[in-house]
Amino acid sequence: MPSPSDVVTEPETRGGLRINGVSHRYGSGKDQVTALGPVDITVDPGSFLVLVGASGCGKSTLLRLIAGFETPSEGTVAVEGTAPTPGVTSGVVFQQPRLFPWRTVGGNVELALKYAKVPNDRRTERRDQLLQRVGLDGTADRKIWEISGGQQQRVAIARALAAETPLFLLDEPFAALDALTRERLQEDVRQVSAESGRTTVFVTHSADEAAFLGSRIVVLTRRPGQVALDLPVDLPRTGVDAEELRLSPEYARLRAEVGRAVKAAAA
Known part of the structure; x- marks a missing residue:
């Protein structure tokens, strides 16, 4: 992951959440x-x-x-x-990465981008941005079994961030x-x-x-x-x-x- 910049730009915040009288059986x-x-x-x-x-x-x-x-x-x-x-x-990351082993690292993220309706001509750029954000730049063509468990969880995080959910x-x-x-x-x-x-x-x-x-x-x-x-x-x-x-x-x-x-x- 890149180190924090000396000048921090505050992002636009999203995702107000209200849980009201919730019970579940x-x-x-x-x-x-x-x-x-x-x-x-x-x-x-x-x-x-x-x-x-x-x-x-x-x-x-x-x-x-x-x-x-x-x-x-x-x-x-x-x-x-x-x-x-x-x-x-919401984008969700589970206890296990739940990646598709027949797809590459980049292919797993690209599939999430497809379901997020990101145009095809923008997916490669967006994929690389997400992988860079989670410290996996340069790994798009790697097989899932070629990367560590921690790296697999990073892919799952990138995938969860693919859609602009609140x-x-x-x-x-x-x-x-x-x-x-x-x-x-x-x-x-x-x-x-x-x-x-x-x-x-x-x-x-x-x-x-x-x-x-x-x-x-x-x-x-x-x-x-x-x-x-x-x-x-x-x-x-x-x-x-x-x-x-x-x-x-x-x-x-x-x-x-x-x-x-x-x-x-x-x-």
């Missing part, structure tokens, strides 16, 4: 399980919201509702005032990666989110990841997931060295506060 009758809710969250455009909690607390369920993959059992989700539509209101959603995308690769990709996602101006919602079970990434952190209780803590973050998000940030006392205090809240919410 699975199954029916005596087998019915309430996974989530009720939850009320209003997210300002351009925010980086991190949903954090123990496994099974409903954070991935909430992300699917925001993406429009599922419809709430009760309540409403609105993106810029309208109900979410898969592939239109939301950028990530569901524990770095959970299977080693610690060093995970930290590098956290830094990349932080920068890409700030540069794009999109509202980002990131799901994790890690207090450390939440503290580093979020401009706002919401901790969910154990099932059915409800808001246990809604915490605005006052740490700088651009123009700061990542290592210095991780070593700062402010970061340590925030990480500890979130960690305590996650443990208490899961009890």
Whole structure:
């Protein structure tokens, strides 16, 4: 990823999000399980919201509702005032890259551009721009199995950014990666989110990841997931060295506060 410029131009922010009285259930009758809710969250455009909690607390369920993959059992989700539509209101990065192995790195991104209705004569240029943004310039002709797991997840991020959607959603995308690769990709996602101006919602079970990434952190209780803590973050998000940030006392205090809240919410 390119290093931040000395002169930062603020991007146009997009993606106001309103979660109003949302609950979600699975199954029916005596087998019915309430996974989530009720939850009320209003997210300002351009925010980086991190949903954090123990496994099974409903954070991935909430992300699917925001993406429009599922419809709430009760309540409403609105993106810029309208109900979410898969592939239109958000780009999504999953826990696994879910790339097409028979396509090249560039071919995976080009397919996303095709579905985003980018004209054919602009796709190559746009593809190269996206790959450069995620630190993969010069890899368009590589096979998927020729690149590392971290690089594959970078391709998935580029693919999610292909359409000019107001939301950028990530569901524990770095959970299977080693610690060093995970930290590098956290830094990349932080920068890409700030540069794009999109509202980002990131799901994790890690207090450390939440503290580093979020401009706002919401901790969910154990099932059915409800808001246990809604915490605005006052740490700088651009123009700061990542290592210095991780070593700062402010970061340590925030990480500890979130960690305590996650443990208490899961009890």
